[in-house]
Amino acid sequence: MTLVSVIFCTFSATAAEPRARAALPTGPVDAGRVLSARDPVGCAQLGNADAALRDQLVPLTDPNLMPPWLPMRAAECLIELYPHDPVTTTLAAGWLTDPGTLGLALTVARKIDTFAAADAVKLAGSVMALPEGADKERLRARFAQSASPDVQAVVSPVAGAN
Amino acid sequence: MGDDMRSDHVASVRATGWLLGIGLTSACVGVSGGKPPDDSGSVTTSVEGGIVVTNVSGTSNRQGYLKVPVHIDEPQSVVQVVGQRSGWTSIDYITDSRGNSVFNWEDWSYSDESLTDCYYMSKNTTTINWPVREVDAWMEPGDYEVWVAALTSEGRYSADIEMRATVLVRPDANLTRGTLSALIAYANGVADDPEVVAATEEAAAHWAEIYASIGITLDVEYGSVDIDAELPSSSVGDPAYEALGESMGDRKVILVVGETITGDSWLYGEAGGIPGPFAPANTGIVAVGWLANAGADGRFSDQDLLLYGETMAHEMGHYLGLYHPVEDGFEYFDALSDTQRCTSYSSCESALGSNLMFPYPVCAGRTCTRQEDVTAEQSGVAHRYVGVL
Numbered sequence A: 001m002t003l004v005s006v007i008f009c010t011f012s013a014t015a016a017e018p019r020a021r022a023a024l025p026t027g028p029v030d031a032g033r034v035l036s037a038r039d040p041v042g043c044a045q046l047g048n049a050d051a052a053l054r055d056q057l058v059p060l061t062d063p064n065l066m067p068p069w070l071p072m073r074a075a076e077c078l079i080e081l082y083p084h085d086p087v088t089t090t091l092a093a094g095w096l097t098d099p100g101t102l103g104l105a106l107t108v109a110r111k112i113d114t115f116a117a118a119d120a121v122k123l124a125g126s127v128m129a130l131p132e133g134a135d136k137e138r139l140r141a142r143f144a145q146s147a148s149p150d151v152q153a154v155v156s157p158v159a160g161a162n
Numbered sequence B: 001m002g003d004d005m006r007s008d009h010v011a012s013v014r015a016t017g018w019l020l021g022i023g024l025t026s027a028c029v030g031v032s033g034g035k036p037p038d039d040s041g042s043v044t045t046s047v048e049g050g051i052v053v054t055n056v057s058g059t060s061n062r063q064g065y066l067k068v069p070v071h072i073d074e075p076q077s078v079v080q081v082v083g084q085r086s087g088w089t090s091i092d093y094i095t096d097s098r099g100n101s102v103f104n105w106e107d108w109s110y111s112d113e114s115l116t117d118c119y120y121m122s123k124n125t126t127t128i129n130w131p132v133r134e135v136d137a138w139m140e141p142g143d144y145e146v147w148v149a150a151l152t153s154e155g156r157y158s159a160d161i162e163m164r165a166t167v168l169v170r171p172d173a174n175l176t177r178g179t180l181s182a183l184i185a186y187a188n189g190v191a192d193d194p195e196v197v198a199a200t201e202e203a204a205a206h207w208a209e210i211y212a213s214i215g216i217t218l219d220v221e222y223g224s225v226d227i228d229a230e231l232p233s234s235s236v237g238d239p240a241y242e243a244l245g246e247s248m249g250d251r252k253v254i255l256v257v258g259e260t261i262t263g264d265s266w267l268y269g270e271a272g273g274i275p276g277p278f279a280p281a282n283t284g285i286v287a288v289g290w291l292a293n294a295g296a297d298g299r300f301s302d303q304d305l306l307l308y309g310e311t312m313a314h315e316m317g318h319y320l321g322l323y324h325p326v327e328d329g330f331e332y333f334d335a336l337s338d339t340q341r342c343t344s345y346s347s348c349e350s351a352l353g354s355n356l357m358f359p360y361p362v363c364a365g366r367t368c369t370r371q372e373d374v375t376a377e378q379s380g381v382a383h384r385y386v387g388v389l
């Protein structure tokens, strides 16, 4: 590096690194506490997507847990990290048909394109068997926003009529 | 001393250039072309409800700064400067007329305490509200400069970049009484759901109770905004948020209620900065996603409503300049002396679990500890926010 280049570089230094603000992440994670944070946390903060993490997440989807966003985030991470795992698809199918888990069902609907194509169609189709009402309509509208034509077709009003 | 500070800064930058070596040379910017701020751009001033608002535009100088002039007439004043450009920006210094440092980012960049986000390189908008704490001292009559940087996405200072800044100044010796005017705006379709509207109003009432406990009267107005209910991230920013700020008659803080934020239910509350701008900006809002606050059943219980209100108060607390008292694996803390330091989950929950700015609610079964406590120093930070009138 020449002296000239050093002088010219005097005006091109690296500024302060943006120090990310985060809420109490840990080493080997306590997923429950991490996902309880009031501010944004990502599923990646939970660590490696291995079976141990999956087994931590499953009980955290219990709808009775507080704060209310804890089971929502746990479900989100389960779908995001393990979309092809039968554990995830089985839970998702249950949320879609349980009238007490509309929030979790909407999470499934918003993440439907993460699932394998065949699973996505099956999950979306299960909504059409729900009793008519606002919850069904809300879920159907969510599934209709899928990028998959097959999912869109299965929740279309025509499909429901059939 | 202003020139001295500049020289020191250049010297430290030069050292960085040496250390980084040849890898930097190909990315060096030119050193000519930047206009001194007093030769470029424009300045307009108005008075809005006790706040003197000055809009400044210009180009960054050869060091990569727009040095924004700030004139203080009244003793015990607070100032907020919002720097904006189409790329990355930060606020690095405040200097007085003799060049003495009032704020210097280098005092904080390696600290384990957080005072302001203004020097974190961020896209489009950077905000400083000064003073933050009692120890920082009021802005007293005189002339100051706020150094707003233009940066590349690699963090290099850039000359001759068009920039603009909004300067807001008001006197404020009263740290016990104030009013915060807020707009709660529903994104597309949200206002059509009566359950969400009722829950939001009840939560806002709880937010108002919490702020009333520190002498801040929350004056809320409701409205709707043409933004998708999957809200854009407020920390990343979106032009729709700036347009919303521009469309308001009076200056207010804004809380936008959507179903989710950037499509993720776990991202359910987010402030556009610490502090956030009291001026139209693409990060100029607090975003809240109602769905995650309603939880697994998609419906608001009494406990959900308390937490929803705390979420509003907590996120707006960030916007007013408050950090978590402890975060980041117990390695980072706020810069306040009356929020206890702690080093484990159990000690932190015991010492700070009822504090409004604690990072997460402490829950047992279906019940969570109310997080409504605000320390005297936290209250002072909020009262010094330029928008608390």
Ligand SMILES: [Zn+2]
Binding pocket: A038, A039, B314, B318, B324, B357, B359
């Ligand atoms: Zn927070």
